Amino acid sequence: MHRSQAEQAADRVRSAILDGELPPGSHLDEGGLVGELGVSRNTLREAFRVLAHEGVVEHLPHRGVFVRRIERAEGHHIYAARRHLECGALRDLAVRAQPVDARLIDAVDAAVTRAEFARERSDWRTVGSANAEFHLRLAALGENPIVDRMMRTLTVEVRLLFLGTGDPLEVHARYVDENRRIIDLVRAGHFVRAAAAMELYLLRAEAHIVRDESGPEGFVTEL
Incomplete structure (x- = not known):
């Protein structure tokens, strides 16, 4: 499928933001990005509109466009939504009582393996992206395109939330084994x-990431 210049520009800006090159709260300099991306101001502004619709950036009147910063209250809402979608997708598999496509399970497993290898190299950026893929792939086991679409939007917000917490090792390392x-x-x-x-995992992650507390010690290992 052919992607417009604005969509391609949005892809590049989004990647820079989610890779941590443009942290939350950063002002996006229109003039600099026009030159860097090789697009017109109108194309860049259309890209900004795409990213604003996704919740990646926000336009502040008389100030310009900024990378969105997730506030604490929003973080709690994000984790509540994750519990609804991810735990709900897993429970739905039990209710349906039908075999799950083994290729979909393998894709989830591959994301975990990528995180494990990256952890051995202390490549925390890759651990973070692999963890995000794990959650997307896990929700996709139900083969529900509406859930998939909602998860993609939510994952962007999760990544922005994580970027605002600081040390990626502290954010991601503890979740690979879970x-x-x-x-x-x-x-x-x-x-x-x-x-x-998953519900216990997300509750503890919320306590860790949003409340900046460790929560109950360790994860439950027998259920």
């Missing part, structure tokens, strides 16, 4: 246990 345990439960067909594990 991702592995959850996909192992899914592969074994224990969907209700996987949903319960």
Whole structure:
């Protein structure tokens, strides 16, 4: 599918933001980006509109366009939405009681493996992107395109939230092993246990990321 210049420009700006090159609160200099991206001001402004619709940037009157900063209250809403979508997708697999496409499970597993290898290299940026892919792929097990679309939007907000918390090692390192345990439960067909594990995981992650507290020590290991 052919993508317009504005969409391509939005892709590049979005990638720079989600890779941490443009942190939350950064002012997006229109003149500099026009030269860097090789597009017109009108094209860049259309790209900004795309990104604003996605919640990646925000336009502040008389000040310009800025990378969106997620406030604490929004962080709680983000985690509530994650619990609805991700845990709901896993519970739905149990309700349907039908085999899950093994290729979809393999895709979730591959995301976890990528995070594990990146962790060994202390490549925390890759760990972060692999963790995001894990959650997207996990929700996609239900093969519901509406859930997939909602998860893609939510994942951008999650990444922005993480970027505002600081050290990527502190943000991502502790979750890799839990991702592995959850996909192992899914592969074994224990969907209700996987949903319960994911709910506890997200509650503790919310306490860690949004409240800046450690929450209850450790993760539940037997469900």
